[in-house]
Amino acid sequence: MGDKVLLTPTGKWMVGGGVAVALGLTALGLLQFANRPSAKQAQPAPAASPAAALVGKISALGRIEPAGEIVQVGGPSGERIGRMLVKEGQSVAEGQPIAYLESYNERLADRGVAQSQLKDALAQFSSTQQYGNAQIAEAQTRRSQADAPKQKELAAQNATIARLKDELAIAQTDLNRFQSLKTSGAVSQRELDDKRLAYQSKNGQLREAIAQRAKIQQEWNTSLRNADAQVQSARAEQGRSQAQIQVDTARSNLALAQARLERTIIRAPQSGQILKVLKKQGEALEPSVGGSSGGQGIVELGNTSQMYVVAEVYETDVSRARVGQRAVIASSAFPGEIAGIVEQVGLKIGKNDVTNTDPAANTDTRVVEVKIRLLNSRPVANLTNLQVQVLITPKS
Template sequence: MSETQQDTQAVASSLPLPVPREALVVPSARPAERPRLKAIRRLWRLPVLMAILFTGAVIGLYFQPPALKAFFGITGLQPGGGTSTPIAVAPSPAALPTATDTNVSVTALGHLLPHGKTITVSSPYGGSDARIAKILVDEGDPVTANQVLAELDNLPSLKAAVATARANLAASEATLSQTKLTVSTNLAEARATQESAKAALDLAEKELARAKSLQQGGASSTSTLQSAESQLAQARGDLLKAIASVARYDAASPADQADIALAARNVEVAKIQLETAERDISKGTIVSPINGTVISLISRVGERPGTTGLATLGDTQNMQVELEVYQTDIRSIAPGQSIEISSPALATPLKAFVTRIGLEVERQTVLSSDPVANTDARIVRVTGDLDNASSERARGLTGLEVIGRISISGPAS
């Protein structure tokens, strides 16, 4: 028995109450376990120390106290100088854009288009049921305003209607001329008849006076007097008819004469019919509304153009670029700024300048090939005119998607 156990038993024997021997035995710890317990107790200090160091680094990086600035000044080091992408470091004045920095630009997606954009030429009003009989142009051909691009299958019937209307007009004009001649002849005859009736009336009046005188002298019978009175009444009736005939054919002016006026109205109606037929003949042709170039033919012979139209036209002599500038960048854009236009389809960039800034914020339609790009951005359309050399190179590239870089010459107002 060890000395420790003997001392424990001696103390227990001196106590008034009995104590179990197992409770008085003190287990002895093994010497190998003591250093491990001390190491475990020290581990909690490591996280605390790391948290203190991180907090101090963040505070020094953000606030940059005078002592830290003095240290950088003495050593010649710069904040973030050890990386190509420093964070939480204020930009130096030399890195900020200035009003004279011509390298500042706004980049936007867009596409090339003719001056005034493209137009689709459709069938004329009233000719939607007709089919294309002949196409008179081809893709790439230059056209002028009012030039016939195609003929429809209703054109022959419309031409026949014009010929009929012209014949009716000619007949009406001939009738008018004939009517004027007839009226003139009838007026001369009526005036001659009127003069003859006046002479006959004078003679009848004299005969009646003579018959009355003879009857009073007893040299004439009553029947002779009655015959003279009858001839006088007949002469008066013939004179009234002659006067009425002259009044019918005579007027203040030939245009006021009834027969001539009717014939003149028929001529006017024939002219209107001819004008209508000539106007309707446009329903049998499709014409160009502008000076430009045939960019593409949409319909073919035998088809109905319908809503798709016959062809797409545009003024490719003067090309434009339409860029979709983000609404957050539009305040930096102003007319006259230069635009550099690039695309994989172009050997060298094209040159343009801003001519028009849209007045409406729209949804983006030209999308980037980047799969993570924003496809629901809000943009404002900016139009630029290409210079002569760039327009010549871009004539055959209508609709080409391009990247435009608009140089900003000064700060936005």
């Protein structure tokens, strides 16, 4: 009976039959890495209670990716690359231009026209404002001209009323005195009648002067209202002038031209490194696959200053994975091991994406993605999507 090689759910190999056969290099390397003793394990450890025993390590395959994953920066479909400003491996800052589309120069010219139109509209508005200010000043002058004479006339009339009141008081005193004298027979009836007539005359003059003052006050108020209405009318005309409408329209056109110009400048949405240039100068951006309205990608961008490993942990092991656990990764692509910290444990079980090179490996494994932040990103900063071996050490 021939020998059989079986794969357990944990990914470890078992050899059945009479004689064990040599394992594949990849599986053997993973077993050696999983069973590699640490410095502390090299020394005999004192006996510990079963509750304190260390739970077995979690082994898995994983892939390296930048923080925030790989971002594909695209542009509107139907456009063409006019000028590419970056190359692979170049570091870019957030908002930095990556490429100019072919329509950039045309949109730049449109913005120049809109700026000129706004400049002309502002000049026309300034001229209109000056004319409106002159009209307002003229209306205010007419108000002053209507105000000053009436003030003087009203002041004179008040002086007349004050004088007549004094004269009326004197006439009242004389009338009272002559009435007393008439009783004693010192004055005649005619003299008393003269004093009474003088008093009545002054009283009539006072009433007439008061009425005249009311008339002057009314005329003054009417003149002020008319002058104020002229000032307000001039100001309102200045506020709703056609020049102001033209300025508003020109500003809106400039904002539209600027927005259209910005659409022709492809900028970096975040700081990072250009991982791959997908389009060359002169190439067109065709619609995305499937007929969607989005355009094609121009570059792939990633924050390689902080690298992560996405470990695909088998579904039966994920219950032992926790945020904050220590982990190490290894690969033949870089020397030694790189330590990391578990930062996120996925909430969804799916099929594995990182496929083992062993043809006998299970390619339909159900796994959960566990994100590990590497403590030293420099050795793998240029190795995005590299397959690595992962060991996660559960806590006691």
